[in-house]
Amino acid sequence: MTIQLQCARCAAVYATHQVRYVCDCGGLLDVSHDLEALRPELNRHLFDGRLEGAPTPDVAPTINSGVWRYRELILPVMADAIVSRPEGNTPLYHHPRISGWVGLDALYLKHEGENPTGSFKDRGMTVGVTQARLLGAQAVACASTGNTSAALAAYAALAGIPAIVFIPAGKIATGKLAQALAYGARTLQVAGDFDAAMQLVRRVCDELNVYLLNSLNPFRLEGQKSIVFEIVQGFRWRPPDWIVLPAGNLGNTAAFGKALYELKHLGLIESVPRVAAVQAAGANPFYQSFQGGFRERVTLQAETVATAIRIGAPVSYERAIRTMGWTDGLVTQVSDAEIMDAKAMVDGVGIGCEPASAAAVAGTRKLVAEGTIHPDQTVVAVLTGSLLKDPTATFAYHTGEWPDAAYANRPFSVEAELGAVQSMIEEIIESSQ
Ligand code: F0G
Numbered sequence: 001m002t003i004q005l006q007c008a009r010c011a012a013v014y015a016t017h018q019v020r021y022v023c024d025c026g027g028l029l030d031v032s033h034d035l036e037a038l039r040p041e042l043n044r045h046l047f048d049g050r051l052e053g054a055p056t057p058d059v060a061p062t063i064n065s066g067v068w069r070y071r072e073l074i075l076p077v078m079a080d081a082i083v084s085r086p087e088g089n090t091p092l093y094h095h096p097r098i099s100g101w102v103g104l105d106a107l108y109l110k111h112e113g114e115n116p117t118g119s120f121k122d123r124g125m126t127v128g129v130t131q132a133r134l135l136g137a138q139a140v141a142c143a144s145t146g147n148t149s150a151a152l153a154a155y156a157a158l159a160g161i162p163a164i165v166f167i168p169a170g171k172i173a174t175g176k177l178a179q180a181l182a183y184g185a186r187t188l189q190v191a192g193d194f195d196a197a198m199q200l201v202r203r204v205c206d207e208l209n210v211y212l213l214n215s216l217n218p219f220r221l222e223g224q225k226s227i228v229f230e231i232v233q234g235f236r237w238r239p240p241d242w243i244v245l246p247a248g249n250l251g252n253t254a255a256f257g258k259a260l261y262e263l264k265h266l267g268l269i270e271s272v273p274r275v276a277a278v279q280a281a282g283a284n285p286f287y288q289s290f291q292g293g294f295r296e297r298v299t300l301q302a303e304t305v306a307t308a309i310r311i312g313a314p315v316s317y318e319r320a321i322r323t324m325g326w327t328d329g330l331v332t333q334v335s336d337a338e339i340m341d342a343k344a345m346v347d348g349v350g351i352g353c354e355p356a357s358a359a360a361v362a363g364t365r366k367l368v369a370e371g372t373i374h375p376d377q378t379v380v381a382v383l384t385g386s387l388l389k390d391p392t393a394t395f396a397y398h399t400g401e402w403p404d405a406a407y408a409n410r411p412f413s414v415e416a417e418l419g420a421v422q423s424m425i426e427e428i429i430e431s432s433q
Pocket of ligand 1: 119121143144145146147148149215246247248249250251252253308309354356357384385
């Protein structure tokens with residue numbers, strides 16, 4: 001056996017050439033790798049060698065991509081089957097002004113917004129669409145708060161497979177909607193929120209023979225594990241103390257835990273970083289469940305400026321709880337005002353991210369302030385999406401529509417003559433000295 005699908009709840013197994021997203025018992029499925037068989041084959045040297053290797057056309061997708069470089073731990077397939085842009089290889093930023101604001105020396109920002117379609121979803125989608133092609137899918141679909149639909153639309157276009165995306169009408173950021181349309185996906189604006197669109201697409205895929213590419217699909221999560229693989233390899237296999245990420249549908253939270261579990265079991269890392277999942281206070285079902293010791297699965301009607309994580313009934317709930325156990329993880333929440341101020345900080349140093357991503361920075365700051373993260377610890381916060389995804393939120397923050405904006409950079413209106421701007425320019429130069 002190389003890989004099989006295994007139920008995260010009851011451990012039942014299924015073959016990977018079957019189209020199946022959940023177990024007969026209702027549990028979610030994992031792609032399960034034979035870690036014992038892989039152990040003698042995989043080592044740090046192998047992966048480091050691939051980073052240095054000069055790509056040739058026949059192996060290019062498996063070497064150039066920050067996902068397929070780890071293919072044995074993701075989806076072992078032939079190079080010519082792979083649908084890749086390529087994705088990954090995202091930067092790990094360090095900026096003293098942001099670190100200082102958060103209260104740490106060693107804060108790093110893994111910028112997943114610098115993927116081909118501007119979010120981490122490309123890492124899952126390269127694997128999901130590759131698997132769709134291997135299965136001979138006639139069409140692919142997802143429900144989305146925007147980034148998944150943008151990534152699906154792009155990768156399906158690349159593979160020549162028709163894509164249908166279900167989005168909550170009026171509730172996704174302009175940049176993401178524009179991408180889905182531009183990449184040619186059939187775009188269905190559902191009268192309802194993300195959770196309603198999610199329920200609908202599950203039924204559509206079950207009954208109409210369309211392949212589902214939400215993070216419910218276990219192959220998507222395999223690709224998203226590569227964020228952690230890249231972080232750890234970037235730290236020369238000595239992981240940071242913490243990895244902090246925004247949490248909505250909980251696919252990434254689930255993927256991060258699985259990646260760390262596998263790395264530890266393969267002996268590729270010695271210590272396991274703690275994973276902190278950050279939710280928006282108005283979309284915090286996982287936070288509430290965590291507070292209650294996971295005795296009860298909370299669902300709610302979600303509302304937040306961070307539309308990417310405006311989710312009240314997260315799908316990967318059980319798999320994400322497992323991450324908390326494997327990594328001694330925790331869940332925190334931040335307000336919309338905290339999210340937008342953190343975003344303004346990240347934007348203001350020239351890096352930039354979308355609101356949901358800034359929740360990771362706001363959450364880190366909060367965990368430092370309350371003493372959970374110590375100032376001498378090393379932290380990686382994952383920026384999940386690009387600044388350009390949501391111009392409306394950014395514009396609103398800087399133009400006064402956002403009442404609590406602490407770092408607003410308001411535009412000025414001036415006459416088109418030198419005298420009108422002279423004093424302003426002098427003031428700018430003076431204040432920067
Ligand atoms: N950050 C961004 C920018 C996202 O787009 C998402 C999810 C998340 C964080 C949360 O990740 O769902 O794995 O917990 N966006 C999905 C979408 C739901 O449809 O694009 P998660």
